[in-house]
Amino acid sequence: MRLFLVIILSCFSFSSYAQQAKDWLINNDAFKTNIHTGNNQLTIENGLAKRVFVIQQNLACISYQQLQTGEQFIRAIRPEAIITLNNHAYNIGGLYGQPQQAYLLESWLTNLHAQEDDFQFMAYQVKEIDPYVAWKPNLWATNTTHAKGKELVLLFEHNAFPGLKVRVHYALYNGLPLICKWVTVENTGNTPVQVNQIVNEVLATPEEESAVFSAAGKMKTPHSLYIESNYAFNNAMKANLSDQTTHWKIDSSYTSQVNYDYQTPCLLEVYPPQGMNMAVQPQQSISSIRTYELLLDSYDRERNGLAQRRMYRAIAPWTTQNPIFMHLVTTDSAKVLHAIDQCAATGYEGVILSFGSGLNMEDTSAANIRRFKYFADYAHGKKILLGGYSLFSSRRISEEDDVIDPETGERGHAFFGNAPCLGSNWGLAYLSKLKRFIAATGFDIFENDGPYPGDVCASTKHPGHKDQYDAQWAQMQLQKSLYHWLNERGVYINAPDWYFLDGTHKIGLGYREVNFSLPREQQMILNRQNIFDGTWEKTPSMGWGFVPLTEYQGGGKAATIEPLHEHITTYQQLMMQYYGAGIQACYRGPRLYDTNDTKQMVTNTIAWYKRYRTILNADIIHLRRADGRDWDGIMHVLPGHKERALVMLYNPLTQPITRNIQLPLYYTGIAQTASMREQEGAARKYKLGRDYSITITVTIPAGGYTWYVVESKDE
Numbered sequence: 001m002r003l004f005l006v007i008i009l010s011c012f013s014f015s016s017y018a019q020q021a022k023d024w025l026i027n028n029d030a031f032k033t034n035i036h037t038g039n040n041q042l043t044i045e046n047g048l049a050k051r052v053f054v055i056q057q058n059l060a061c062i063s064y065q066q067l068q069t070g071e072q073f074i075r076a077i078r079p080e081a082i083i084t085l086n087n088h089a090y091n092i093g094g095l096y097g098q099p100q101q102a103y104l105l106e107s108w109l110t111n112l113h114a115q116e117d118d119f120q121f122m123a124y125q126v127k128e129i130d131p132y133v134a135w136k137p138n139l140w141a142t143n144t145t146h147a148k149g150k151e152l153v154l155l156f157e158h159n160a161f162p163g164l165k166v167r168v169h170y171a172l173y174n175g176l177p178l179i180c181k182w183v184t185v186e187n188t189g190n191t192p193v194q195v196n197q198i199v200n201e202v203l204a205t206p207e208e209e210s211a212v213f214s215a216a217g218k219m220k221t222p223h224s225l226y227i228e229s230n231y232a233f234n235n236a237m238k239a240n241l242s243d244q245t246t247h248w249k250i251d252s253s254y255t256s257q258v259n260y261d262y263q264t265p266c267l268l269e270v271y272p273p274q275g276m277n278m279a280v281q282p283q284q285s286i287s288s289i290r291t292y293e294l295l296l297d298s299y300d301r302e303r304n305g306l307a308q309r310r311m312y313r314a315i316a317p318w319t320t321q322n323p324i325f326m327h328l329v330t331t332d333s334a335k336v337l338h339a340i341d342q343c344a345a346t347g348y349e350g351v352i353l354s355f356g357s358g359l360n361m362e363d364t365s366a367a368n369i370r371r372f373k374y375f376a377d378y379a380h381g382k383k384i385l386l387g388g389y390s391l392f393s394s395r396r397i398s399e400e401d402d403v404i405d406p407e408t409g410e411r412g413h414a415f416f417g418n419a420p421c422l423g424s425n426w427g428l429a430y431l432s433k434l435k436r437f438i439a440a441t442g443f444d445i446f447e448n449d450g451p452y453p454g455d456v457c458a459s460t461k462h463p464g465h466k467d468q469y470d471a472q473w474a475q476m477q478l479q480k481s482l483y484h485w486l487n488e489r490g491v492y493i494n495a496p497d498w499y500f501l502d503g504t505h506k507i508g509l510g511y512r513e514v515n516f517s518l519p520r521e522q523q524m525i526l527n528r529q530n531i532f533d534g535t536w537e538k539t540p541s542m543g544w545g546f547v548p549l550t551e552y553q554g555g556g557k558a559a560t561i562e563p564l565h566e567h568i569t570t571y572q573q574l575m576m577q578y579y580g581a582g583i584q585a586c587y588r589g590p591r592l593y594d595t596n597d598t599k600q601m602v603t604n605t606i607a608w609y610k611r612y613r614t615i616l617n618a619d620i621i622h623l624r625r626a627d628g629r630d631w632d633g634i635m636h637v638l639p640g641h642k643e644r645a646l647v648m649l650y651n652p653l654t655q656p657i658t659r660n661i662q663l664p665l666y667y668t669g670i671a672q673t674a675s676m677r678e679q680e681g682a683a684r685k686y687k688l689g690r691d692y693s694i695t696i697t698v699t700i701p702a703g704g705y706t707w708y709v710v711e712s713k714d715e
Helices: 002-021 106-111 301-315 333-346 366-381 425-441 468-488 513-517 520-533 564-579 596-611
Strands: 034-038 041-045 049-055 059-066 081-085 088-092 120-128 149-157 164-173 178-187 193-199 201-204 225-229 246-249 267-270 278-280 284-287 291-295 325-328 350-353 385-391 445-449 492-494 543-548 584-589 619-624 632-637 645-650 657-664 673-678 683-687 693-700 705-712
Touching: 034 149, 041 149, 041 164, 049 164, 049 178, 081 164, 081 178, 081 201, 178 193, 178 301, 225 267, 225 301, 278 284, 278 468, 291 301, 301 619, 325 333, 333 350, 333 366, 333 596, 350 445, 366 385, 366 425, 425 468, 468 492, 513 520, 513 543, 520 543, 520 564, 520 632, 543 564, 564 584, 564 596, 564 645, 564 705, 619 657, 632 657, 645 657, 645 693, 673 693, 683 693, 693 705
Parallel strands: 325 350, 325 584, 350 385, 385 445, 445 492, 543 584
Antiparallel strands: 034 041, 041 049, 049 059, 081 088, 081 193, 120 149, 149 164, 164 178, 178 284, 178 291, 193 278, 201 267, 225 291, 246 267, 619 632, 632 645, 645 705, 657 693, 673 683, 673 705
16 A cells, blocks of 8 residues: 555656646747648647637637637637628628537537628638737847737628628737737728727637526626737726726527526627727728737636736737836936936936926927937937826816717816817827927837826817717727837837737836825835735736835825935835836936935845846746735746746844745746755755745844745756
């Protein structure tokens, strides 16, 4: 019996290591996209995700799987898309006659039929994935390449619309269980066509949970199908809460479901809520939103968050740029030049002329451009980036240019109260002035506060849209076009809304601004809570924090860091908290240092950050959230890198503490033996447990912190 148990444990250990070696979150090199045909079927797969289409009377998707778990996302056939043309809805592809809506058997396929009024499948094309945003990497980044893979393009036509070509696009990325789907409509005919709406994804999925009696809004939707589209706004600074396009609906045709009232949310449709309502003229085309479908393999919050972060790193590589910048609160010439000099002296990489500084990027007069071009040229001579802040929304412009509420017909009912319409004369001029200012001055950073927040405008006099029915779509396209233009020029973009998939680089980490009026000691703990909470779905480089060096939102002397030399310990710990998390904070003030001691502290901290920059910008494993009662900490992990992990640990108490802390090292890629050192001390070897963890004994100074570096000894 003892020998038998040894064999079982040995097999478990071997299997466990083998699974780690095949985990795409540790090494995804083997998962390449392939598209192949056979038996009237068309398949796109990469070892992680697979989508299968049958080609008979029409084309239909018959299988959609997460290959690591085998989970199937298709219980019933639905059209490839739904397009509303001239106020009439048409299905794109699809087959009918499935005898049971709870599941689909391939033996049923031969008895299914097409519908004459649907768009019919004509042909397909296979191509390499083209970059969606023409981003030019010119700053430090952890990823400077666009994601690779294959794109499958399905062509559909309809006899009632000669010359109209509808293409359904599927892009499957190498190394990711991720498909991007979108629809393009090309008018090669002689007559304009009104495209009212495009539902670019329709999936009849298995239910996540069943309830005999319950409303749809109270039941869970499939957890393992994560949906994100490039049509998000509302300043939540979280993807799921900014989402506008994911609609889980009931399916009354699914008559064998458990719910007696057919209320199970098991029908996914993806579309912009206000529609498009755009006329496509002859020889023109239009594209739908782009929807990214990430197939998750776990209920674990950390693993699913890592999957999302890996997705952003691949499809939005511009977000992995992370310049080191300060927020300058003045445009006084001497102070601007002095701040640039301080950045150059300490290792900072950029200056943002912040809100309240006096910068006006809408002023394109020769004198204003000449003044700020001088600052930019001076900064560039010191190898420092220069950028500035501009507010779009939450401001009153005029009766003619502000958003008109469709319900009241009045101004003042926008998301931020008063707001201009981006399609108004003022809004179009605003975009033009920003481009002119940035191009003429050579600014490297653009901080866009209050980007278009989704306001629907009922004006019929604005040149950028016709009425309330196309206003949201038109304004979204204008906002996106600005961000695409900036990326083409290599301009870095801060914007407090979820425009990552259309080119923005950084968003707020998530914080309450008035908290920066609280005493410094409280701010430190609150900042660590913000870091912990704001990095479940975002990578470190995707969020900015805040360190007001001068008074902000009140609070007086107890809340501020200035004079810097008097609070150098707090200043240093705030820097270490943020840089130790890989997060750039907005160091808002007139200077970075005031004495030689302060200068040395800032210089040393930035040098430390740059030494470990790659691992510090790696994804975070959440160890313990700050609560002010005991230690808290995070751990960066990066398999394949020299430093596999970097651990930051904090002690909020007034006395030193010694704790035994378990570190989960699975996502470092280390299988058996780790080498760990505290700061720059001597390394010690640790044998990993069967759960890939080690336990270390740590002493953390009172009110302070310490950090550890982990390397692999498996090689």
